[in-house]
Amino acid sequence: MADLPSDLVAAGVAPAADEAAVARAGGWWQGRLGVAVPAAMVLFIFGLCFIWPIIGPVPPPTGGNILNSSLPAFSPGHFLGTDAVGNDEWSRLLYGGRASLEIALAVQAIGIVVGGLIGAIAAYLGGWRDATMMRVLDVFIAFPGLVLAVAIAQGLGPSELHTIWALSFFSVPASARISRAATLRVREETFMTAARLSGTSTPRMLFGHIAPNILPQLLTYALLGMGIIMILEGALSFVGLGVPPPAPSWGNMIAQGQSTLSATPRYVFLPSAALFITVVSFNLLGEGLRARWGSQ
Amino acid sequence: MSSGGPLLDVRHLVQEFEVRAQGGVRSGVVQAVSDVSFSLDKGETLGLVGETGSGKSTLARSILQAPRPKSGEVLFEGVDLVTLRGREMLRARRQMQMVFQDPFGSLDPKWSVTRIVEEPLIAFRTGARDERRRRVTEVLELVGLDPGRYADRRPRSLSGGQAQRVAIARALALDPALIIYDEAVSSLDVLIRAQVLNLLERLRSELSLTYLFIAHDLALVKQVSDRVAVMYLGKLVEIGPAESLYREPLHPYTVALLASIPNPDPTAPRAPAGQTIHGEPPSPIDPPSGCRFRTRCPRAQDVCAAEEPPLRKLANGHFAACHFPVSRDPLQAAGREPARLAGGHHDPATTN
Amino acid sequence: MSESLLDVSDLRVDFRHDRQVVRAVDGLTYSVRRGQTVAVIGESGSGKTVSSRAVMGLLPPTATVTGSIRFEDTEMVGLAEKAMRRHRGRGVAMVFQDPTRSLNPTMRVGAQIREAIQTHENTSRGGAQDRALELLELVRLPAARERLEQYPHQLSGGMRQRVMIAIALAASPKLLIADEATTALDVTTQAQIMELLRDLQQRLGMALIMISHDLGLAASFADEVVVMYAGRAVERAPTRKLFAHVRMPYTRALLDAIPRLENASHSQLAAIPGQPPNLALREPGCPFTPRCPNATDQCREHAPAFAEHEPDHEWACWHPCADEVPA
Numbered sequence: 001m002a003d004l005p006s007d008l009v010a011a012g013v014a015p016a017a018d019e020a021a022v023a024r025a026g027g028w029w030q031g032r033l034g035v036a037v038p039a040a041m042v043l044f045i046f047g048l049c050f051i052w053p054i055i056g057p058v059p060p061p062t063g064g065n066i067l068n069s070s071l072p073a074f075s076p077g078h079f080l081g082t083d084a085v086g087n088d089e090w091s092r093l094l095y096g097g098r099a100s101l102e103i104a105l106a107v108q109a110i111g112i113v114v115g116g117l118i119g120a121i122a123a124y125l126g127g128w129r130d131a132t133m134m135r136v137l138d139v140f141i142a143f144p145g146l147v148l149a150v151a152i153a154q155g156l157g158p159s160e161l162h163t164i165w166a167l168s169f170f171s172v173p174a175s176a177r178i179s180r181a182a183t184l185r186v187r188e189e190t191f192m193t194a195a196r197l198s199g200t201s202t203p204r205m206l207f208g209h210i211a212p213n214i215l216p217q218l219l220t221y222a223l224l225g226m227g228i229i230m231i232l233e234g235a236l237s238f239v240g241l242g243v244p245p246p247a248p249s250w251g252n253m254i255a256q257g258q259s260t261l262s263a264t265p266r267y268v269f270l271p272s273a274a275l276f277i278t279v280v281s282f283n284l285l286g287e288g289l290r291a292r293w294g295s296q
Numbered sequence: 297m298s299s300g301g302p303l304l305d306v307r308h309l310v311q312e313f314e315v316r317a318q319g320g321v322r323s324g325v326v327q328a329v330s331d332v333s334f335s336l337d338k339g340e341t342l343g344l345v346g347e348t349g350s351g352k353s354t355l356a357r358s359i360l361q362a363p364r365p366k367s368g369e370v371l372f373e374g375v376d377l378v379t380l381r382g383r384e385m386l387r388a389r390r391q392m393q394m395v396f397q398d399p400f401g402s403l404d405p406k407w408s409v410t411r412i413v414e415e416p417l418i419a420f421r422t423g424a425r426d427e428r429r430r431r432v433t434e435v436l437e438l439v440g441l442d443p444g445r446y447a448d449r450r451p452r453s454l455s456g457g458q459a460q461r462v463a464i465a466r467a468l469a470l471d472p473a474l475i476i477y478d479e480a481v482s483s484l485d486v487l488i489r490a491q492v493l494n495l496l497e498r499l500r501s502e503l504s505l506t507y508l509f510i511a512h513d514l515a516l517v518k519q520v521s522d523r524v525a526v527m528y529l530g531k532l533v534e535i536g537p538a539e540s541l542y543r544e545p546l547h548p549y550t551v552a553l554l555a556s557i558p559n560p561d562p563t564a565p566r567a568p569a570g571q572t573i574h575g576e577p578p579s580p581i582d583p584p585s586g587c588r589f590r591t592r593c594p595r596a597q598d599v600c601a602a603e604e605p606p607l608r609k610l611a612n613g614h615f616a617a618c619h620f621p622v623s624r625d626p627l628q629a630a631g632r633e634p635a636r637l638a639g640g641h642h643d644p645a646t647t648n
Numbered sequence: 649m650s651e652s653l654l655d656v657s658d659l660r661v662d663f664r665h666d667r668q669v670v671r672a673v674d675g676l677t678y679s680v681r682r683g684q685t686v687a688v689i690g691e692s693g694s695g696k697t698v699s700s701r702a703v704m705g706l707l708p709p710t711a712t713v714t715g716s717i718r719f720e721d722t723e724m725v726g727l728a729e730k731a732m733r734r735h736r737g738r739g740v741a742m743v744f745q746d747p748t749r750s751l752n753p754t755m756r757v758g759a760q761i762r763e764a765i766q767t768h769e770n771t772s773r774g775g776a777q778d779r780a781l782e783l784l785e786l787v788r789l790p791a792a793r794e795r796l797e798q799y800p801h802q803l804s805g806g807m808r809q810r811v812m813i814a815i816a817l818a819a820s821p822k823l824l825i826a827d828e829a830t831t832a833l834d835v836t837t838q839a840q841i842m843e844l845l846r847d848l849q850q851r852l853g854m855a856l857i858m859i860s861h862d863l864g865l866a867a868s869f870a871d872e873v874v875v876m877y878a879g880r881a882v883e884r885a886p887t888r889k890l891f892a893h894v895r896m897p898y899t900r901a902l903l904d905a906i907p908r909l910e911n912a913s914h915s916q917l918a919a920i921p922g923q924p925p926n927l928a929l930r931e932p933g934c935p936f937t938p939r940c941p942n943a944t945d946q947c948r949e950h951a952p953a954f955a956e957h958e959p960d961h962e963w964a965c966w967h968p969c970a971d972e973v974p975a
Contacts, residue, residue: 190401197360197394198466199386199419212406341914347834348805455923456692485691486861490905490919497914512835519907520914538913556839558864560906562887573836576790576804 035292038284045278049097059088061095062246073266083267084260087246093270096248097278099160103249104229107167108222114168115175116218120210122176123183124202134180137173145170145228146235153241160249163242167229178221182214216293223286227279234275250275301374302335303506304359304474309333309368311351311358315581324581328354329365330530333607338473341500341507343521343538345514345553349580350527352510356476359508360392361385372474390420393467397479399459403451409436410447413466420470435465440495457488461495468499476508481516493520514553518542523613526550529580529588532607536614546616548593549573587619595620652718653823653855654680654703654740659715659725661698661707661879670928672698674879675715677954680823685849685856687866687887689902690876693924696859699876700825703857704742705732719823737768741816745828747808751800757784757811758796761818768819783814788844806837810844820852827859842869863902867891875899878925878935881954885961893961895968897940934964942967 052058059077064086071082073089080089122133140148149166156162186192186209195209230250236242237251245252250271257267311329328351336342346352358365361377370377377388393416396402403412410432417428433443439461451459460480467475477496481489497520500507511517517524518538525535526549534547545551552573575592578584584591590600599619607617661673673695680686690696701707703717705724717724719739727735744750752760761780765771771779777796784792787810800808809829816824826845830838846869849856858870866873866887873890875883875898883896894900904918911917922939925931933948934940940947946966954964 190396190398191404193357193362194394194396194402194463194466195404195415197362197389198416199389200415201419204419208407209404213404347836457923485924486863486902486905487691487920488923490917491921493907494916494919497916500914513907514835515907515909518909518913519911519917522913542909552836554909556836557909558839558842558862558868560864560867560891560903560908562867562891573840576807577834 035285035288038281038288041277041281042285045097045281046101049094049101053091053094053098058091058094061087061091061248064088070264080270081264081266083256085246087248089266089270092248092253093250093274096250096253096271097274099243099247099249100230100233100251100275101278103160103164103167103233103243104226106164107171107229108225110164110168111171111175111225112218112222115172116179116211116214118172119176119179119181120183120206120214123180124187124206124210130180133176137176140169140173141177145232149232149236150239150241153236158241158244160243160247163233163236166236166241167232170232171225171229174225175218175221179214179218182217183210186210186213216289220286220290220293223282223289226282226286230275230279302371303338303340303373304336304508305369305371306335306355306359307333307369307371309355309358309365309370311354311365313354326580327530327583328580329358331368332527332530332532333368334525334532334535336474336506336508338506339504340523341509341521343517343524344508344510344527345512345517345524346510346527347512347577349529349577351530352527353478355527356394356478356508356510359476360389360394386420390416390470391472392474392476393470393472394476394478395460395463395467395480397482399456399463399483400451402463403459405451408448408450409441409454409462412451412462413469416466416469422470431469432465435468436462438468438499439465441465455488456484457492460484460492464492464495464499468503471503472505474506474508476510478510479512480509482511482513496520513557515557526553529578529583531588531617533589533618534614534616535607536611536616540611540614544611544614546610546614546621547589547618548595548620548622549589550616551622552592587617595622651681652679653682653684653720654857655716655718656699656703657716657718659699659702659713659717661695661702662712662714664710664712665928668928671930672711672879672927673702674930675954676876676879676881678874678881678884680855680857682822683849683853683855684872685846685858685870687858687860687870687873688876689860689863689866689873691861691924693878693927694876695879696876697827698879700742700827700857700859703825704736704740705729706742737764737816737821738819739821740823740825741819741821742825742827743809743812743816743829745831747805747812747832748800750812751808753800755799756796757798757800757803761796761811761815764815764818779818780814783817784811786817786848787811787814789814804837805833806840809833809837809841813841813844813848817848817852821854823855823857824849825857825859828861829858830865831860831862838865845869863899864906875902879927880935880964881962882936882965883961883963884954889961893958893971895957895961895963896965897942897967897969898936900969901939934966942969 064082066086068082068086069084071078073079073081075081078088078090080093082088083092118133118137122130148169152166152169153162156165192205192209195205233242233249234251234254237249238255240255242251243249245256253271254268257264261268309329309332310327313326313328315326316323332355334342344352344355357363359370364378368378372388372391375388377385380388413432413435414428417431422428436443436446441458441461446458454462481492484492499505509517509520521538523536524538524541526533526547528549534541534545534550541550542554545554556573573592578588578591584601586602586604587600590596593600597620603619605617605619607615609615610621656679657677659673659676660671663670663672676695676699678686688696688700698707702713703724705727707713713725715725719735722735724735758777758780761783762773762776765776765779780796781792784795789795789807789810795803800811803811830841833841842865845856848854858866860866870887872886873884874881875896877898883890883899890899894903901920907917920939920941925935932951934951937943937947944967952964952966954962956962
């Protein structure tokens with residue numbers, strides 16, 4: 001139930017939903033955190049992984065001196081210690097984050113653009129074109145995400161780029177589904193009929209009317225999916241198909257660290273914690289945006 | 297009849313929908329518009345009245361070929377729109393525009409007012425950007441919206457009346473000959489509604505527009521129309537001059553509609569109980585045989601079930617589709633008492 | 649005064665929104681006697697719906713209600729939810745605008761009526777079923793027995809509204825509030841429903857509050873009319889008196905703006921410019937000032953009090969309209 005009765009809304013007093021109502025719906029926590037806090041966290045994480053290594057005193061993540069191997073935390077010059085071959089852990093954490101984030105961003109971006117386009121065109125055109133496109137995508141959706149990714153990555157060989165391709169096979173159909181559902185809804189709106197009667201061409205309908213109106217949903221979905229992609233990347237790396245060492249990614253760091261879990265738990269703990277915090281931040285941001293935009 | 301024939305000539309229009317079974321609703325074909333014919337002269341306002349399920353909105357969209365009717369002809373300036381395709385259809389569309397019921401639903405929430413009004417101009421590639429912008433300004437001023445204040449607003453920061461004015465501006469942008477208003481003022485508040493109606497009148501006379509005005513409120517329709525057509529369950533049951541229809545309604549359904557209008561005069565005699573129409577509207581999937589109104593008509597006889605009454609001329613320019621119309625006398629003198637269904641209520645005719 | 653069923657006195661309803669306070673109802677006073685029909689007329693943002701929800705205790709927690717609503721000697725403002733629930737349905741019941749949204753689409757009609765009955769009375773399922781049938785026949789729903797087993801989507805708009813009325817009548821309320829109950833219906837169906845309500849009133853001795861924007865409807869069915877604007881009552885009088893001696897320029901404007909069958913085609917309606925005010929910005933003075941043909945500086949600075957200026961005719965205006973000389 002909207003907070004303000006509809007006749008007040010009709011009188012243009014205030015928008016139909018407010019954050020207080022959202023807070024009550026999702027609990028105190030979501031209302032308070034909203035969008036600002038997770039957005040700040042996401043920005044902070046990005047800043048740390050992408051900008052700080054360039055401007056700050058961060059040693060390179062590879063090419064470490066074997067004489068410095070396995071230093072403990074708070075060692076001079078390496079406050080998180082070093083890994084088995086002497087690379088600085090802090091640096092590996094940051095650069096690993098960069099790799100994981102790059103992959104996730106690229107995959108979701110491809111998903112929105114390619115998947116979004118396919119879904120929107122399918123829904124807008126309808127008929128056999130819709131049915132064909134959707135059946136093709138259904139084939140990909142039918143595979144469990146990880147199995148699909150593993151199969152493709154294995155075929156292509158491990159590298160950051162190939163990981164992106166492999167995971168895109170997962171994100172494109174998923175985005176297409178969302179895009180199609182959203183487009184079907186927008187298509188029924190009166191302003192679409194009005195635009196048609198105004199003589200608007202089909203491309204303009206798609207890019208001028210449909211795209212801006214489905215973008216909020218696609219974006220929200222993409223944000224919520226960031227976490228899944230990062231974990232999938234982690235899983236791929238875990239089985240040796242993701243980013244190949246010595247280049248770090250949170251996934252392959254966890255994979256490598258598991259062999260010495262009891263001796264140096266921090267090799268697993270640090271990237272896991274980083275992954276966890278990042279995924280939670282993206283999820284909260286996605287939820288916050290969905291609450292904010294969904295009630296427009 | 298103006299020279300060169302009517303602007304719009306609709307002949308035997310039929311529009312159907314398929315309905316899939318869902319819960320208690322059977323599957324079948326609904327003939328939303330069933331063999332409707334009428335014409336509209338240049339500069340005229342034709343009002344179209346009907347209730348839920350009458351098919352009036354479907355008729356409007358069929359005229360605009362959105363979607364194309366199942367059968368029949370729609371002659372616009374002599375050209376049958378049903379036969380047009382592609383570019384020719386686009387060119388014809390330029391001359392006909394529509395304003396919808398929901399002022400906000402018909403505007404893209406992500407677009408600015410300027411962009412919304414400019415859309416038809418861009419689609420038809422009329423002139424360069426400057427010319428288009430000038431036209432947008434011109435048309436916004438025509439509908440009473442100050443371009444300086446409204447040009448960059450989004451629909452959500454507009455009131456209902458303002459949003460509808462934007463929709464009207466958009467309809468005017470290409471300087472069409474015909475504008476169809478599909479319940480365009482029904483969602484507006486009473487006072488705003490009056491403002492917008494006055495605006496429509498002013499535009500009509502200033503720009504020599506032709507209107508098809510669709511509503512479920514007969515008093516509203518009569519206020520703006522030269523002639524009025526009444527629809528029931530997909531059929532055109534009565535059509536005639538507005539004044540004639542009010543003073544001498546021929547079809548029992550029109551009489552019932554008139555009797556149902558709440559009269560803002562507490563001293564007027566109340567209709568005795570039982571004057572209002574009986575029963576529920578029948579299912580459009582399975583309409584009654586013969587005359588579709590017969591199941592609710594106090595005058596129905598056996599022939600009404602057997603034979604569908606054709607639309608016949610019963611008075612000057614006044615047609616009705618009924619075997620037993622309420623008044624059979626043609627050429628009424630002005631000032632006679634309006635017809636009654638069976639003791640219904642009307643205001644005593646004032647001498648005008 | 650104990651003749652009154654409902655006494656609303658200086659009712660104010662504020663909504664907290666985004667650190668702003670929106671005063672949706674600003675000092676509303678009126679009464680309803682047993683068996684009487686009162687029409688509360690206003691446009692969007694007038695506060696008519698909010699005030700009726702206040703009577704039913706149906707406002708969201710962001711609303712602050714002050715003033716008094718006395719129903720049969722019980723003060724409703726500040727009443728605990730438990731007591732409010734007993735009062736709803738038995739004392740006051742409500743019928744809403746959109747029967748499609750007020751009825752549960754997944755429950756059969758009979759079940760929904762039974763639910764309403766069993767909330768207020770301790771009867772068996774069979775007893776409740778009989779009563780449900782009785783109620784459907786009372787509201788003149790054709791084929792009542794079959795309808796009990798049907799789902800709402802199988803009924804037309806008018807039939808659904810009859811079901812809503814049946815549910816509202818389940819516990820024999822003394823007061824029925826019809827909140828734009830016929831606005832979404834066809835005009836012929838509206839006439840049927842209004843006739844039904846009038847008939848039920850007479851039979852059950854029930855009072856009725858009609859909330860509407862349609863003065864025409866009020867003219868035909870109400871004993872008394874309260875006109876609201878921007879959260880305030882601006883005019884109140886028995887129906888005939890109000891229409892014969894319209895005082896408030898807003899009421900006059902409403903009347904003049906209604907299309908009449910008697911009007912000539914293409915005639916202009918007497919429309920006033922502007923829009924209802926933004927309720928979040930409360931300016932001193934009369935809220936109708938920007939649009940009022942009679943407005944003066946006095947109107948801008950001091951809000952006129954709502955008072956009885958003529959016998960049984962209250963209004964709030966510095967420059968009321970004079971009686972129109974008959975043509």
